[in-house]
């Protein structure tokens with residue numbers, strides 16, 4: 449499908465890119481090198497070029513490459529309950545590329561369905577972003593929770609996410625973004641956002657605000673032509689305009705890059721390794737239990753001692769329930785050896801390059817040519833090597 453993607457001041461810069469930067473539109477040779485800060489006419493203190501530490505982008509410094517599938521549903525996450533096998537099953541899955549960002553708010557949408565059963569001891573199936581936050585929210589409402597899961601962090605799919613605040617990334621198609629959907633999405637996003645601000649400044653920096661640069665060869669109001677299999681996604685971030693730092697356009701001399709169009713943005717990031725460890729520790733400290741168990745059939749839910757079960761199996765729900773509304777959207781991330789001095793994110797629009805300064809490594813994300821509907825989780829090392837070389841060319 450041929451799509452047009454705009455990137456205006458109001459969009460979540462990396463979020464928009466992560467759902468739309470598929471095509472590599474220029475070779476490594478096209479990428480321009482960095483410039484040292486230029487002397488300029490009087491600039492405001494905010495606009496002056498900030499010193500940036502170069503990223504040591506060589507492929508031998510890649511310490512990890514992971515591939516995973518986002519659990520995308522055209523109609524958005526499934527949050528509803530049903531009676532089956534003598535139990536109340538609350539389904540809570542299908543958060544696309546927004547699972548970490550929306551998790552707390554989404555858990556609060558699922559909560560009333562759980563509380564309505566009046567059960568004080570519940571089961572949560574799944575220990576990813578959605579299972580862990582659902583369990584924590586239930587605990588905070590006085591429930592005892594046992595998590596059953598095939599995998600726990602760091603083996604869960606959630607562990608391989610990029611780690612950005614991207615609450616509208618592949619969350620539904622434009623067609624399904626009805627006013628009712630958008631209102632509920634906004635409520636979830638605001639609830640999550642509020643929770644995340646309470647996790648700032650903690651040991652291990654589970655959540656941080658970071659600056660970043662988005663670079664573009666063409667003006668930002670000129671749409672990128674995307675030739676991929678992805679549907680049209682809505683830009684819901686406009687609804688959160690009041691609670692996000694604005695990105696600002698920088699003129700030559702106000703930034704260190706030899707690229708014509710540059711914007712500086714500020715975005716919330718998640719250090720997923722320490723964040724999911726924090727979630728696990730909090731869950732266990734409040735009496736939660738984790739049981740390793742794989743379900744091959746939902747009928748096995750009937751064997752659990754709990755009568756209320758929250759199904760947070762993410763992409764796993766496709767096989768477990770035969771739910772083909774879940775479409776895999778493949779994503780590959782790679783980590784370079786951590787560089788604590790690299791404190792900025794970077795994205796080169798239309799060049800298939802997104803970089804996030806995580807504590808556990810400088811994360812380099814790149815899209816493949818056919819990621820939508822692709823469930824193949826084989827690592828394509830050449831894809832990450834190419835992204836690292838594109839990054840290196842910026843620092844040549």
Ligand SMILES: Cc1cc2nc3c(=O)[nH]c(=O)nc-3n(C[C@H](O)[C@H](O)[C@H](O)COP(=O)(O)OP(=O)(O)OC[C@H]3O[C@@H](n4cnc5c(N)ncnc54)[C@H](O)[C@@H]3O)c2cc1C
Nearest residue numbers: 547549574575576578598599606610611612743762764779
């Ligand atoms: C490359 C990539 C980048 C991403 N970047 C971001 C980002 O920057 N920001 C953001 O907000 N989101 C991002 N996402 C999306 C986010 O990671 C997902 O939406 C989120 O991980 C979904 O969480 P989950 O808990 O539903 O699923 P999972 O993490 O897959 O957890 C599912 C759990 O259920 C268990 N399970 C599954 N099936 C069974 C079974 N049959 N029996 C027992 N247990 C089972 C699993 O073992 C696991 O514990 C990204 C995703 C990808 C792939």
